[in-house]
Amino acid sequence: MTRISLQERKQKILQIVIHHFIRTGKPVGSETIIEKNKLGVSPATVRNILAALEKEGYLTHPHTSSGRVPTDKGYRFYVDSLMQLQQLTQEEEQRIEKEYESQRGALDSVMQETSKMLSMLSHYTGFVLTPSPAADRLKRLELVKLDRDRVLAVLVTDAGFIRHKIINVDQDVNSTELLSINRMLNKNVYGISVNDISAEIFKRLQQEKNKQVKYINIMEKLIQQAFALDEEGELYLEGTSNILSQPDFADYEKVRNIFKVIDEKKMLCELLEEKVSHEGIKVIIGEETPCKELQECSIVTSTYRAGDKTLGALGIIGPKRMEYSKMIALVNYFSKLINKTISRTTKELAREPRKK
Amino acid sequence: MTRISLQERKQKILQIVIHHFIRTGKPVGSETIIEKNKLGVSPATVRNILAALEKEGYLTHPHTSSGRVPTDKGYRFYVDSLMQLQQLTQEEEQRIEKEYESQRGALDSVMQETSKMLSMLSHYTGFVLTPSPAADRLKRLELVKLDRDRVLAVLVTDAGFIRHKIINVDQDVNSTELLSINRMLNKNVYGISVNDISAEIFKRLQQEKNKQVKYINIMEKLIQQAFALDEEGELYLEGTSNILSQPDFADYEKVRNIFKVIDEKKMLCELLEEKVSHEGIKVIIGEETPCKELQECSIVTSTYRAGDKTLGALGIIGPKRMEYSKMIALVNYFSKLINKTISRTTKELAREPRKK
DNA sequence: AATTAGCACTCTATTCATTAGAGTGCTAAT
């Protein structure tokens, strides 16, 4: 992507076209441009410039006799260089903050609430992708006996996520035994990442040979299953119906495809996880997505830190023709907010370290 | 709804019309009826009968010169009296059963899987509504300390549902205290419905005056919050995008409304909970729904027993023009399957009663 | 050399008329 800096006037006109198109959704003609903006030039000049911009790939024609429409490349340039960043209004910030205060609970419900608010404030589809707990640090592990050969494991991670899982141990364990296993595990579990835990625990157990070897067998089963988290983290998705309200998505076929992708959360998860490799706001425009069905959409997403290093993602999905500056501001704000919330949670959790 | 029994031939024709319309989606004319079925009568006669059926409210006309289309009343009569019940094919049953076997886990994930399969096999939208745990019996309650003033409560109900909740106790409780509270609660908790538990526990505690009174204060906080389950139970919803594939929903406006309702799960929850008062298959056709936006849809739903008495619901949402017999068979089958699964779970859980 | 006026040209979208076809509803005959 060679970035030959366009001359100033060209840029100005490109910016006018895109801005106008974003607002109205109608192709923009040379006359319209003159009308709304006092550039001291004639329509013909503007036409020449538009033709040039088209040759360079920033604009297109739906058909010969209609105005110009931005291409993906055009949007990209707009987002990277032309657009002026916006801030949320105080009103909006207050509204968000207020909603957030009342939401004192488990992290998972905060995430759900966040995706809902993203959707409401953007009028598009909002999402939050929870990081796989596998990469997070373990804070606590609780084992509860359910019946003869099944145990419920409850994991609390450093960042404040809670997951539970039912485990089959094909061997009878009585409650007292379980309790002491539990205690032993908790002593060794704090602060280790869920990924490494299996290996780590066995290492420690071998050093602690004085303990009864009796449990080792059971424990192996338990640990293996408890930490085999195949899940890729949760995806909270809200406001999918907003897609139907977008005039840009009048084409039934396209909408159906978009919904198919969104319906199968899995696909979306993968797409997002791939893109969420490094921090900061990211804008994915149209064909930049690896997912064919979403080529008519843009995604504005940002990451947040959960615990010490794990990254989750959040953002919105809407039509390519969206108010990028506004959306970026919105996503950015929530990203910061969640970071704050999580670091608070983490701190609280850390207040009482692993004495027991 | 006076049910003047229609003469046999009338019924026959009504049945032909509805059946044909369900299959093709096109209004049915008198000629078509004659062609496909050898009734020894002329088109004119059929027309007379159609006109009669229309006057009685079972059919309508989209416009003067088109064939007949069933009204809601027509569908209702069809479902109640004309339709012959169907069975799933062996193939289908096996496919379901197989999927089910591999799914050995927490009940919640079974529910999610079920709604997915309902959607896949029906090609409509599938749902499972989990009963509010409040009405279920408690099997076990686990308290885990998170930080100075917050405790994680994990509830396991009789039927096998698992819920967790974060509780604020504005008082420091050390882990040992918590453990003994936990033990005390568990001794008293088994088999009581979550609804009654608050009252019940206090009654018992008063009898047990010998216990330290010290904890009572904390315990009150804990219990109050732990069992204040405002949730109405989970709604698992899958295959919403299938709605878009229905030719019946070509009207953008209508689809948008349907999606709005479905998006806001809450509304759907209430609707379903209301309708799910007594057991058995229920078919809600078009305007019979209390929800305006769903007037173009039909819902086939059935209940399942969770634990001893609590009812959950499951089913499918599709266009009014659906193969009712097939859908009823499908929903019915899943309903039975879940009943079986739950009663198995319950039994397993009961195998080790409340010794500790 | 850049700008602009002027004009032919292209394509869309809307309107209107026409037509074929499907299906009804009524009347009168069987």
Next chain:
DNA sequence: ATTAGCACTCTAATGAATAGAGTGCTAATT
């Protein structure tokens, strides 16, 4: 009670005509 016959109604599809928006090019202008 049934049916043949026929006028009537409405839809859906097709095509022609037209207005309008906007371009692209050429030649004149600055």
